[in-house]
Amino acid sequence: MDSSLKRLFLLGLAFCSVLFVFWGCRETATMVGGQVEKAFQHPQVLADFHQVSGSCKDCHISKSGPIEDNLTHENNQCVECHASLAKLADVGVRGGVSPHRSHLIGAVACTSCHLGHEKSVSYCDACHSFEHQIPFAGKWERTFVPIDTDMMAQEQALAAGPRETTDVVIVGAGGAGLSAAVSAREAGANVILLEKEPIPGGNAKLAAGGMNAAETKSQAALGITDEKQIMIDDTMKGGRNLNDLALVKILAGNSSDSVDWLTSMGADLTDVGRMGGASVNRSHRPTGGAGVGAHVTQVLWDSAVKRNVDIRLNSRVVRLLKDSADNVTGVLVHGKVSGYYVIKADAVVMATGGFAKNNDRVAKYDPKLKGFKATNHPGAVGDGLDVALQAGVATRDLEYIQAHPTYSPVGGVMITEAVRGNGAILINRDGQRFVNEITTRDKAAAAILAQKGGSAYLIFDHSVRKSLKKIEGYINLHFVREGQSAAELAVAIGVPAAELEKTLASYNRFKKAGKDEQFGRPNLPRELALAPFYAIEVTPAVHHTMGGITIDSRTRAKTVNGKTIEGLYAAGEATGGVHGANRLGGNAISDIVTFGRIAGFEAAQYARQH
Numbered sequence: 001m002d003s004s005l006k007r008l009f010l011l012g013l014a015f016c017s018v019l020f021v022f023w024g025c026r027e028t029a030t031m032v033g034g035q036v037e038k039a040f041q042h043p044q045v046l047a048d049f050h051q052v053s054g055s056c057k058d059c060h061i062s063k064s065g066p067i068e069d070n071l072t073h074e075n076n077q078c079v080e081c082h083a084s085l086a087k088l089a090d091v092g093v094r095g096g097v098s099p100h101r102s103h104l105i106g107a108v109a110c111t112s113c114h115l116g117h118e119k120s121v122s123y124c125d126a127c128h129s130f131e132h133q134i135p136f137a138g139k140w141e142r143t144f145v146p147i148d149t150d151m152m153a154q155e156q157a158l159a160a161g162p163r164e165t166t167d168v169v170i171v172g173a174g175g176a177g178l179s180a181a182v183s184a185r186e187a188g189a190n191v192i193l194l195e196k197e198p199i200p201g202g203n204a205k206l207a208a209g210g211m212n213a214a215e216t217k218s219q220a221a222l223g224i225t226d227e228k229q230i231m232i233d234d235t236m237k238g239g240r241n242l243n244d245l246a247l248v249k250i251l252a253g254n255s256s257d258s259v260d261w262l263t264s265m266g267a268d269l270t271d272v273g274r275m276g277g278a279s280v281n282r283s284h285r286p287t288g289g290a291g292v293g294a295h296v297t298q299v300l301w302d303s304a305v306k307r308n309v310d311i312r313l314n315s316r317v318v319r320l321l322k323d324s325a326d327n328v329t330g331v332l333v334h335g336k337v338s339g340y341y342v343i344k345a346d347a348v349v350m351a352t353g354g355f356a357k358n359n360d361r362v363a364k365y366d367p368k369l370k371g372f373k374a375t376n377h378p379g380a381v382g383d384g385l386d387v388a389l390q391a392g393v394a395t396r397d398l399e400y401i402q403a404h405p406t407y408s409p410v411g412g413v414m415i416t417e418a419v420r421g422n423g424a425i426l427i428n429r430d431g432q433r434f435v436n437e438i439t440t441r442d443k444a445a446a447a448i449l450a451q452k453g454g455s456a457y458l459i460f461d462h463s464v465r466k467s468l469k470k471i472e473g474y475i476n477l478h479f480v481r482e483g484q485s486a487a488e489l490a491v492a493i494g495v496p497a498a499e500l501e502k503t504l505a506s507y508n509r510f511k512k513a514g515k516d517e518q519f520g521r522p523n524l525p526r527e528l529a530l531a532p533f534y535a536i537e538v539t540p541a542v543h544h545t546m547g548g549i550t551i552d553s554r555t556r557a558k559t560v561n562g563k564t565i566e567g568l569y570a571a572g573e574a575t576g577g578v579h580g581a582n583r584l585g586g587n588a589i590s591d592i593v594t595f596g597r598i599a600g601f602e603a604a605q606y607a608r609q610h
């Protein structure tokens with residue numbers, strides 16, 4: 001920042017604290033000028049604190065001037081006086097982790113964490129629990145806000161009529177929404193993309209394992225033979241044949257195209273591994289096995305920005321608007337600072353994701369999951385589904401909710417299936433294997449829950465660690481236990497050393513023979529023999545909601561009577577049918593990119609005709 005300004009500020013602060021001893025800061029400030037009453041209280045929030053250095057204009061264009069929901073101007077001001085995120089990467093590092101450097105995507109705004117007039121909260125704590133101490137800190141908490149809150153204000157906004165008009169509104173800036181936005185722009189439509197969180201990417205930015213696709217260039221380059229039909233068969237089998245076969249054919253049929261589409265925008269999907277339930281290696285990810293979700297969503301984000309998609313964060317859609325013929329005509333939005341307003345649009349795409357983070361709702365559909373933790377981002381609560389239901393959509397398969405078998409209760413994050421895919425085994429507290437580690441998620445989760453203590457340990461050696469970049473991340477989060485030998489590791493986690501050694505010896509024998517005689521595990525990538533050895537405690541957590549809005553093969557939303565709701569499209573985790581009763585790892589990213597693209601294209605076509 002400007003150094004003379006800083007000096008002035010510090011001087012003022014010193015002056016204030018001296019006077020504070022005698023009169024308290026409140027009186028002092030009133031004496032000094034009384035420009036803003038709030039500023040003179042003992043600063044509780046960021047804006048009050050900054051008042052000391054100037055006026056509201058430091059952050060806002062003017063006291064009453066335009067403040068948009070993205071807070072673009074305000075964030076630019078923070079950067080101007082302080083620095084950019086990249087430059088702040090070394091600020092506030094604790095335990096090797098900086099809040100200013102992370103896997104969050106998009107142009108991460110300062111105001112996602114540093115709030116102006118409320119207590120600041122570190123957005124990282126939505127998932128992790130780091131020791132960071134954000135100035136003017138509040139506690140991270142979220143309560144579910146039903147879509148029919150503030151009905152008076154909603155009715156007023158509706159009565160006021162549309163504030164804006166566009167061709168296509170897309171609800172949700174996760175993977176499906178960003179794909180739809182890019183493809184709708186490519187098809188020539190004007191697009192407004194609305195996201196309720198301050199940070200884009202939804203669950204998609206968290207996807208760690210990979211993106212399933214068959215008959216791709218990356219597979220060919222690695223000498224892997226695959227067929228779309230095998231992907232269809234695997235997906236149907238994984239979904240217990242409850243999937244909508246027409247949608248599954250589109251998923252597999254377009255998967256390789258979707259990889260090419262992302263690659264043409266700059267994505268790297270050249271590494272191919274295996275995830276549960278797949279009979280061929282088809283899980284695509286960046287070189288070295290880096291997280292697929294953060295990469296793909298960042299590429300899509302950049303692409304959407306480049307194509308001038310009007311992206312609005314902190315903007316929640318609370319209602320779909322329809323005319324008397326039941327055709328969709330737009331949305332009612334709640335902007336964080338702009339309040340409720342109506343956007344008129346020819347077509348709307350619901351890309352609002354799932355509801356795994358809303359345990360009340362999860363338990364309503366599947367009582368067995370009551371009280372479970374979830375692997376999801378904080379916005380995955382199902383308010384988008386409520387909006388769609390209120391507009392009369394049909395839903396399917398809502399009772400099918402997937403628990404991910406390997407969530408770290410200590411680290412607060414999910415451990416990607418790729419750790420098992422690349423060779424880790426699962427053991428119980430007796431030091432013994434108990435399941436084919438790469439079976440489908442429902443089976444693996446049930447098997448872990450059935451063990452003593454309701455949890456198990458992922459065990460792997462140094463060669464597995466070297467094979468997957470992701471693991472370095474877990475090491476950084478300090479929840480991976482380590483031993484120079486299998487026996488030392490066993491002691492560290494409290495399982496019988498002789499048993500663990502025996503388990504590893506027989507597993508390594510299976511690997512050499514190419515056959516798992518105990519549990520029939522189909523892939524045995526490597527021996528577990530290279531020290532050090534590692535362990536991560538894991539237990540199941542709610543991961544994916546298979547059900548949602550019923551769509552046809554053009555992503556058009558249906559009513560309970562099977563009628564098409566004109567102008568309404570849906571894609572991604574918000575929909576049901578693609579995954580049947582159980583989703584295979586790697587199929588969601590494929591789903592959201594392929595159906596997101598289709599939804600964007602179809603919505604743009606529809607808008608052109610209206």
Ligand SMILES: Cc1cc2nc3c(=O)[nH]c(=O)nc-3n(C[C@H](O)[C@H](O)[C@H](O)COP(=O)(O)OP(=O)(O)OC[C@H]3O[C@@H](n4cnc5c(N)ncnc54)[C@H](O)[C@@H]3O)c2cc1C
Pocket residue numbers: 171172173174175176177194195196197200201202203204205206207208209210211212292293315316317318351352353354375376377379380383384387414543544571572573574585586587588589590592
């Ligand atoms: C930790 C983790 C790891 C995963 N790993 C993999 C993997 O390796 N491979 C794989 O294929 N899948 C994986 N998945 C699953 C996959 O990431 C998701 O199923 C998929 O990304 C869903 O994409 P989406 O675009 O449909 O929803 P999301 O990406 O969740 O986006 C939905 C967006 O809509 C917003 N929204 C919701 N309601 C509203 C509203 N009313 N108004 C405005 N905005 C709204 C949300 O805030 C969110 O940003 C993983 C999931 C998690 C949680």
